[in-house]
Amino acid sequence: xxxxxxxxxxxxxxxxxxxxxxxxxxxxxxxxxxxxxxxxxxxxxxxxxxxxxxxxxxxxxxxxxxxxxxxxxxxxxxxxxxxxxxxxxxxxxxxxxxxxxxxxxxxxxxxxxxxxxxxxxxxxxxxxxxxxxxxxxxxxxxxxxxxxxxxxxxxxxxxxxxxxxxxxxxxxxxxxxxxxxxxxxxxxxxxxxxxxxxxxxxxxxxxxxxxxxxxxxxxxxxxxxxx
Numbered sequence: 001x002x003x004x005x006x007x008x009x010x011x012x013x014x015x016x017x018x019x020x021x022x023x024x025x026x027x028x029x030x031x032x033x034x035x036x037x038x039x040x041x042x043x044x045x046x047x048x049x050x051x052x053x054x055x056x057x058x059x060x061x062x063x064x065x066x067x068x069x070x071x072x073x074x075x076x077x078x079x080x081x082x083x084x085x086x087x088x089x090x091x092x093x094x095x096x097x098x099x100x101x102x103x104x105x106x107x108x109x110x111x112x113x114x115x116x117x118x119x120x121x122x123x124x125x126x127x128x129x130x131x132x133x134x135x136x137x138x139x140x141x142x143x144x145x146x147x148x149x150x151x152x153x154x155x156x157x158x159x160x161x162x163x164x165x166x167x168x169x170x171x172x173x174x175x176x177x178x179x180x181x182x183x184x185x186x187x188x189x190x191x192x193x194x195x196x197x198x199x200x201x202x203x204x205x206x207x208x209x210x211x212x213x214x215x216x217x218x219x220x221x222x223x224x225x226x227x
Contacts, residue, residue, distance in 0.1 A: 008202040009136065017067065019052060024061040031063040034135050037104065037113070038065075044101045047094075047131050068131055073120035077168050084168050087120060088175025091150060094118060094132055096181045099143040106140040114139050114146040116196070119153045120172065144189035145196075147182055148218070152193045155214035160206055170217075177221050187224050190215060 001021065005012035013021045024031070031054075041048045050066035058064070073090070076082040082090075099112040106112075115122075116137040124131045151173060158169035176182065194215050198208055219225065 007134070014067065015064065019064050020067045022063040022065055026061070030060045032060060034138070035063055037135055037138055040104050041098075041101060041113070041135075046098060046101050047129060048135070049131055049133060065133075068124045068126050068133075070124055070126040073123040073125055073130070076125050077120060077172070078165075082125070084171030085175045088172040088177075089179065090123070090130060091118060091120070091172070091176050092179035092181060094123065094130065095143075095146055095150065096179070098132075099146065099181075103140045110142065111140045112143050112146075114141050114143070114149075116146060116149050117153070118146065118150045119157070142184075142189065144184040144186050145192050147185040148189040148193035149196065151177060151182075151185060151218045151221075152190070152197055152211070152214050155217040156197065156207060156210055158217065159210035159213045173217070174221055177218075182222070185218075185222060185224070190218055190224060 001013035001015060003011060003013050004020070009026065010022050010024045013023065015021050022031075035051050035054065038048050038051045042050060049068060052064040052066075054060075054062070054064070071079065071081065073082065073087055077084065077087055095115075095118060098115060098118075101113050103111050103113055115132065115135065116139060117134060118132065122132060122134045124133060154169050154173040154176065158166040158173065161169060177185070194211050197203065197214075198211055
């Protein structure tokens with residue numbers, strides 16, 4: 001296997017021309033729920049990689065996925081293959097489409113599937129269209145939380161990145177929040193998103209330290225008041 005990607009919690013290896021292996025470094029990382037969710041999304045027509053059923057010899061920390069061509073949205077932004085306005089608009093579309101997919105388990109009719117980590121590194125721009133990856137944090141709940149999480153992640157990145165990257169992130173954030181569906185983002189959902197990020201064990205202290213700044217940036221763009 002050839003290592004092609006290193007994330008905060010998992011590594012990605014090429015298996016062959018068709019498949020890649022996503023392996024969690026923590027032995028407690030069970031991919032069963034993630035695999036089932038991605039299969040549900042794929043069956044509903046949402047743009048996720050195809051998941052190969054786990055074989056008997058494969059560990060529960062392993063997830064075998066369709067190998068995708070093309071750059072991440074983040075890579076395309078830095079290479080100027082896509083504008084920040086296009087990126088923000090596409091993120092908004094992907095959130096809107098996701099929240100139209102029927103939930104798998106929620107009894108609350110208002111609940112929807114939430115990615116909770118949808119940002120430019122988790123969208124691959126393939127020749128067949130965008131594909132959303134990394135569903136480890138997914139849950140079911142109010143759509144406003146998903147919008148708030150994406151907005152906070154972009155604002156948080158803008159607060160710690162270099163000047164060029166920060167400028168791109170702010171422009172993507174503005175385009176994201178210009179979408180009419182962004183009205184789902186409320187003071188309460190923003191406060192929930194900030195709490196979720198602060199509790200994320202993969203955050204660095206620097207990333208945690210700028211969360212108040214990120215929240216203020218989102219409120220400035222949206223005109224929201226603090227909850």
